[in-house]
Amino acid sequence: MIKDKKLKIYTTKDIDVIPQLKLLTEEERFDIKVVSKVFPFRTNNYVVEELIDWANVPDDPIYQLTFMQKGMLSDEKYNRIASAVKSGLPKEEIKIIANEIRSQLNPHPAGQMTANVPFLDDEPVKGIQHKYRETVLVFPTGGQTCHAYCTFCFRWAQFIGDNDLKFATDESKRFQEYIKQHKEVTDILFTGGDPMVMSYQKLKAYLEPLLNPQFDHIKNIRIGTKSLSYWPYRYVTDKDSDAIIELFDRIMSSGKHLAIMAHFSHPVELETEAVKKAIRRLRKIGVKIRTQSPVIKHVNDNADVWSDMWEEQVHLGLIPYYMFVERNTGAKEYFGIPLVEVFEVYKDAFKKVSGLNRTARGPVMSATPGKVVIDGITEINGEKVFVLNFLQARNPDWVRRPFFAKYDENATWFDDLKPALKGDKFFFEDELNEMLKTKQEQFTNLVV
Numbered sequence: 001m002i003k004d005k006k007l008k009i010y011t012t013k014d015i016d017v018i019p020q021l022k023l024l025t026e027e028e029r030f031d032i033k034v035v036s037k038v039f040p041f042r043t044n045n046y047v048v049e050e051l052i053d054w055a056n057v058p059d060d061p062i063y064q065l066t067f068m069q070k071g072m073l074s075d076e077k078y079n080r081i082a083s084a085v086k087s088g089l090p091k092e093e094i095k096i097i098a099n100e101i102r103s104q105l106n107p108h109p110a111g112q113m114t115a116n117v118p119f120l121d122d123e124p125v126k127g128i129q130h131k132y133r134e135t136v137l138v139f140p141t142g143g144q145t146c147h148a149y150c151t152f153c154f155r156w157a158q159f160i161g162d163n164d165l166k167f168a169t170d171e172s173k174r175f176q177e178y179i180k181q182h183k184e185v186t187d188i189l190f191t192g193g194d195p196m197v198m199s200y201q202k203l204k205a206y207l208e209p210l211l212n213p214q215f216d217h218i219k220n221i222r223i224g225t226k227s228l229s230y231w232p233y234r235y236v237t238d239k240d241s242d243a244i245i246e247l248f249d250r251i252m253s254s255g256k257h258l259a260i261m262a263h264f265s266h267p268v269e270l271e272t273e274a275v276k277k278a279i280r281r282l283r284k285i286g287v288k289i290r291t292q293s294p295v296i297k298h299v300n301d302n303a304d305v306w307s308d309m310w311e312e313q314v315h316l317g318l319i320p321y322y323m324f325v326e327r328n329t330g331a332k333e334y335f336g337i338p339l340v341e342v343f344e345v346y347k348d349a350f351k352k353v354s355g356l357n358r359t360a361r362g363p364v365m366s367a368t369p370g371k372v373v374i375d376g377i378t379e380i381n382g383e384k385v386f387v388l389n390f391l392q393a394r395n396p397d398w399v400r401r402p403f404f405a406k407y408d409e410n411a412t413w414f415d416d417l418k419p420a421l422k423g424d425k426f427f428f429e430d431e432l433n434e435m436l437k438t439k440q441e442q443f444t445n446l447v448v
């Protein structure tokens with residue numbers, strides 16, 4: 001039997017209250033407070049009590065994953081905020097400095113605010129993104145937070161309470177109308193934040209309508225979530241957990257495929273009794289759990305961590321799906337690693353495991369033109385190159401057409417790469433620019 005656990009959320013104001021943090025020095029706690037002025041901080045009693053090995057702090061991977069680290073800000077930025085806090089500046093003034101720093105940290109990478117927003121009757125549809133033909137992302141209003149926040153989070157800008165940076169569906173259900181009209185869409189991916197922070201009632205309001213015949217074209221419903229890692233009790237002892245399992249069961253029985261796209265960063269997250277029980281409950285009703293995560297320095301930038309994680313996932317009946325490259329946003333300087341090293345992690349983990357464990361595609365960059373996978377590093381006519389491919393692209397015709405970028409051991413993101421083999425641009429560049437321009441014009445026309 002699993003004992004009930006009641007969710008206790010810790011935010012910045014609790015830094016002096018979390019019992020385990022008493023192990024840190026005053027200075028270390030101050031650092032957490034300072035950095036959490038810029039980046040969103042949130043953790044909970046499950047993460048603190050069951051996942052972090054406090055004997056191993058600050059190196060513990062889950063501590064790095066959820067607690068602010070001084071190195072997440074450059075010295076210059078850190079000192080600006082730290083001295084503002086020390087000199088007791090009013091909250092409002094600290095906020096202005098924090099906002100300035102945030103704006104320098106690429107809060108909305110890969111054109112999410114405009115390039116992926118679809119239109120219905122000449123008006124943008126709030127809270128959905130439609131970048132790849134078959135799949136629409138839905139950002140439910142109630143799901144724009146998480147049970148805990150990852151320090152490296154690529155959606156961090158959504159959590160800092162600044163409405164200009166928020167991206168979520170309004171309640172008007174226009175997004176449902178959009179999906180109804182777009183019969184080419186087969187997949188809906190609920191994402192956030194984490195849709196699984198929503199109550200059963202709210203979740204039902206998003207999921208149930210999809211069972212109506214107008215949505216027969218939707219074959220797969222995916223939920224992107226880190227709840228299995230940060231709050232597995234969601235499926236086990238929360239008071240509406242049975243109702244959620246029942247709702248999922250109904251979706252499965254309707255003939256649609258329900259997939260949990262589970263974010264797992266480290267094998268430790270698969271070890272607790274609660275996560276194992278949650279996985280068993282979901283699998284019992286036929287829900288498929290696919291897993292994904294970026295490679296993050298200080299957390300999982302090591303091939304053994306990945307091979308252990310994939311093996312344990314397969315052992316528990318999960319399907320490794322994506323290995324991502326850390327995005328070019330937020331504390332990228334601290335958490336990012338060069339593409340060359342990410343590729344090594346992938347290759348070394350891949351070669352250690354049996355075929356059943358080799359299902360994760362990667363390393364993948366979710367970049368402006370599409371999902372770019374690094375297939376390899378090789379030499380062509382004496383020139384060292386990255387071999388790249390699109391797994392998904394704004395134009396489906398771009399996929400699986402290998403292209404080459406100059407080898408660059410310092411590159412950490414797609415934008416750093418230059419065409420190889422005397423090319424002056426990548427094959428898709430002109431078309432991409434044209435597509436982005438058209439989209440931009442749609443928005444400009446609105447304002448006029």
Ligand SMILES: *Cc1c(COP(=O)(O)O)cnc(C)c1O
Nearest residue numbers: 129131132135137366371391392
């Ligand atoms: C990754 C992603 C998807 C899903 O791609 P699949 O290859 O179908 O898993 C859909 N939309 C966006 C914007 C994405 O980044």
Ligand code: SF4
Nearest residue numbers: 146149150153193226
């Ligand atoms: S679970 Fe995802 S959205 Fe939530 S904090 Fe982590 S990376 Fe960000």
